[in-house]
Amino acid sequence: MRVYIIGAGPGDPKLLTLRGAELIASCPIVLYTGSLVPNEVIAHARPDAKVMDSSGMTLEQIVDVIVAACDADQDVARVHTGDPLIFGSTAEQMRRLSELGISYEIVPGVSSFTAAAAALGRELTLPELSQTVILTRAEGRTPMPPREKLEDLARHQATLALFLSITLLKDVTRALLPSYGADCPVAVVHKASWPDQVIVTGTLSDIEGKVKAAKLHSTSMVLVGRVLTATEFANSRLYDPEFTHRFRKGVTATRKQGDVRAD
Numbered sequence: 001m002r003v004y005i006i007g008a009g010p011g012d013p014k015l016l017t018l019r020g021a022e023l024i025a026s027c028p029i030v031l032y033t034g035s036l037v038p039n040e041v042i043a044h045a046r047p048d049a050k051v052m053d054s055s056g057m058t059l060e061q062i063v064d065v066i067v068a069a070c071d072a073d074q075d076v077a078r079v080h081t082g083d084p085l086i087f088g089s090t091a092e093q094m095r096r097l098s099e100l101g102i103s104y105e106i107v108p109g110v111s112s113f114t115a116a117a118a119a120l121g122r123e124l125t126l127p128e129l130s131q132t133v134i135l136t137r138a139e140g141r142t143p144m145p146p147r148e149k150l151e152d153l154a155r156h157q158a159t160l161a162l163f164l165s166i167t168l169l170k171d172v173t174r175a176l177l178p179s180y181g182a183d184c185p186v187a188v189v190h191k192a193s194w195p196d197q198v199i200v201t202g203t204l205s206d207i208e209g210k211v212k213a214a215k216l217h218s219t220s221m222v223l224v225g226r227v228l229t230a231t232e233f234a235n236s237r238l239y240d241p242e243f244t245h246r247f248r249k250g251v252t253a254t255r256k257q258g259d260v261r262a263d
């Protein structure tokens, strides 16, 4: 018996991995994390599967379901939104499974932060502008570790992807303004990849008002950084004709090799 911790992807059922779909279709027990896992993903379950929504359960109730499945020697598909290892609350489940000697395997998924970037059509890392993406959240009921306050992370001016923060935009902008500047681009993608996806773009100075006007209160990714609008960035070295790497020799290197041969 095994528990498969599966990333359902951000919403579009076609963004579920083949491995995830295959496992959901084969497990007799499917335990999914509520409305953010689309029905079409759960529809992969076999007709006789026991399918349960875990959104109203406690950790111990989830573990009880898994232990019962273990006693019956039945595999469990534990389906989480996006990628299960990013703000997935999966570590505490895995810890309990390890304590109980129940084996598990993780199937990654497309996270909402990449789905949001895809919706915007923007790369989150651009040469010489930002080579770092910080995945974080604003401090709400869940406290932030003291070394990870937003105003401290902001000092890097890296691209930021903020989960679970849409209702905290006032605090977010206050923390980011001194380092990023009022004109720094911000994009909010609500329900990325779902049919009712909404995109609101602005700057640190006006995004809060725009989001309020759009009445977005949940399921939104907040992306911050100059990469969101930049057009004046350097090309990467990867496709530079002069750049030699494992799969391609740069023009000069090829010429030199030719010279050596000619010698």
Ligand SMILES: C[S@@+](CC[C@H](N)C(=O)[O-])C[C@H]1O[C@@H](n2cnc3c(N)ncnc32)[C@H](O)[C@@H]1O
Residues within 6 Å of the ligand: 010, 011, 036, 081, 082, 083, 084, 085, 086, 087, 088, 110, 111, 112, 113, 115, 116, 162, 163, 164, 165, 189, 190, 191, 192, 193, 194, 218, 219, 220, 221, 222
């Ligand atoms: C509990 S976290 C789960 C994140 C998930 N594991 C992931 O990798 O995307 C929930 C938060 O993820 C973000 N989120 C999840 N799905 C989203 C989507 N389709 N579009 C935008 N944001 C989403 C929102 O910030 C939401 O508050």
